[in-house]
Amino acid sequence: MSTILPVAERGESILTLTAAEVAKTELNSPWLKELAEAMHATMLARNGVGIAAPQVYVSKRVIIVASRPNPRYPDAPEMDVLVMVNLEILEKSELTVWGEEGCLSVPDERGQVARAESIKLRYCTLEGTAVETTLSGFPARIVQHEVDHLDGVLFIDRI
Template sequence: MDIVLAVAQRGEGILKLTAAPVADDEFGSAWLRGLADAMQATMLARSGVGIAAPQVYVSKRVIIVASRPNLRYPDAPDMEAVVMVNPEILRFSDDCLLGEEGCLSVPDQRGQVARAAQIQLRYFTLDGVQVVTAFSGFPARIVQHEVDHLNGVLFVERLST
């Protein structure tokens, strides 16, 4: 049975914190796998395309990126969900794209945010395997939005006026 967690809302302190890295001895643990499963179930239940652990009251550097068309993002490209532990954006492209964003933690607001069109990213799998990869377009936007959550930043702080 999938566990759907409560989602922290704008104004709650946990969303302003810098999340702690997942420790070496937590990789491969039942706790980390359970967190990822519950985060995914929560994201899917709320039609999200990404989620960060602080949004479910866990101040750890874990995100899920899962671009797919849904009610909130009908034109999103389809990709398999990727769990990223301790993600770090290594490089941002100079070219930026303006695009609409929303957030499970700010359900009453959407807005235009400028984000790098391409990024290079390093993260670890749930088992601690390092991955270095690149994302572009909408998936790159999701990664940047979710990494912001790990650094205590909400998209509304980046809105283009």
Template sequence: MSQKLPIIQLGNPILRQKAVWVENIKDKEIQKLIDDLIVTVSQANGVGIAAPQVAESWRLFIVASRPNSRYPHAPEIEPTAMINPQIIAYSTEVVKDWEGCLSVPGIRGLVPRYQTIEIEYTDRNGQLQKQQLTDFVARIFQHEYDHLEGKVFLDRVESTEELMTEAEYQQRQKVRI
């Protein structure tokens, strides 16, 4: 049965480690981890979550964009497990936008990311997938990919003036609507 897993927070050394390549995608433990990550990201109001965020240092993450209290304008896509993902090409256009992280609660940062990326990953059935992602979904992928490289969004913020609390961010979003 799938369960919500505890999410580790900034300061835990696992978040700063490079994650390990998944060799056996069909392994029962990997398949259970995928199911548990889908439950965890949904219950935590996230739009993505990487295995290292639940103290499992595998090159695996879930992209699960949908509108929620943290991201009310997120597009709706089916939760997708991306195993051993890679960015194979990216646009020259870089866009800054606000990001938060389930492992860095209470903080948002203005983070530059590629507008468009070409990616490949293995799905949970062992099939190689290639896609082009743009805008918010490309941002999610890059954010989660950073977790596999031992980085968090704070590492990409260009100035501490581009940080704010989650409460201030939410207040500004209410004013915008």
């Protein structure tokens, strides 16, 4: 049973910081794997579709994207869980789309946010393998929302 972590809420300074990169020596480490497991368990317990390490009081560039239908996002598409370390968005489509977003750190608030429809990104796995991929639609929206967390931005700052 993984640990459920406390979640930082709007107004807490951790959510305004630019998160630090995960060092090469931290890749494939027990603590990084335990952090990812606890982040995933916390996200599931709160019906989230994504979570960033700063939301659980760890200012590191780690996010999890795991879209699936749940009470907060009944129409979310099903996708495999992606743990992304030190990710960078390499390209964003010119086409932007509006969509409703919520946030585990801003409970009970939702709003319309414009995001790029598709993104090309590069990240490392927990083990340190480099991956380049393109995401579109809802998964791309989740990644952009979580990257904002790594840069100290909340979705309500974009409304």
